[in-house]
Amino acid sequence: KYRTSIRNFSGKIVEFTREIALAARPVDMEVIFEKKPRGNIALYDEVQPHGPSAPIKKVWLENPKVEPRIEKAYYDGDLKAKDALIELYRKGVLISRIQKAFSVGAFGVxxxxxxxxxRWSITAVDSTIGNEIKKKVKEYPFINEYRIYETQSLDNRWLVLMYPSAWQYELIEAWYPNTTWNPSKRQIVIFGDHEFYKGRSTYATIGGCYYAARLATAEALNRERRQAGVVVLREIHPGYIMPVGVWNVREHVRDALRKEPRKFETFQQALAYISGAMDISLKRWIETSELIKDRLHQRRIEDFVEP
Structure with a gap:
């Protein structure tokens, strides 16, 4: 543990921290603490669990090799942070590396x-890059069928529903009893956030997971050069004993969207599949989902056009 001002970039420990964050690969280091580390495990939904900590007395660090694309942005003191994030992403730098560098103030004027x-740097990067990709997605034609993508991992079940529509997006999570964010012994806790074509004006109450999954869905549509409405459903079962960070959401939605989807001719057929694929009842998902309810009940121009 080492406390410093958010604008203080002087001192050996601060310098070492930045070097580690900018490194192209893991760095060997040794740390001497002033006293024995203490504390409990701290759990967050956005980042990996944190264990006991203690004030740092001395640090030894090997000479790290800096990621050259990140290094270039780091030394450009006139490049805005937003532009740096987008440029690095376009050049193929891993999201996780961009997030680490951003957290140590490596970018910007x-x-x-x-x-x-x-936790803020992770969400800021996911949100910034996701918003940029969304701009492109909104220019593409709609997909022409109803799709469902799926994956399972870490006792999480993921299902991504896509349908012909202008861009809109929703993430819904269902936490089973005896999971980290639902200590209840009986009830499943289910909640979500959404956005229509114009996006959101407030921070999603569901947290960083919202922006991580949104980035993954926007990436998939951009690769295909198509536009769609997207609903991501996530069931978190009791085997998921400890949150491992937002990367879990981003990477598993990416994994689902790399697989071949199931395709349906109608929205009702897609919903019928969801009813059998997920443990939670379709009725409960519909009650929670603003986008599914909108799709079911809002009349559209095509409803008045003869086939």
């Missing part, structure tokens, strides 16, 4: 740089 808490 020189005099405005600052440290960013890890």
């Amino acid at each position: 020189e005099e405005r740089r600052k440290f960013v808490p890890t």
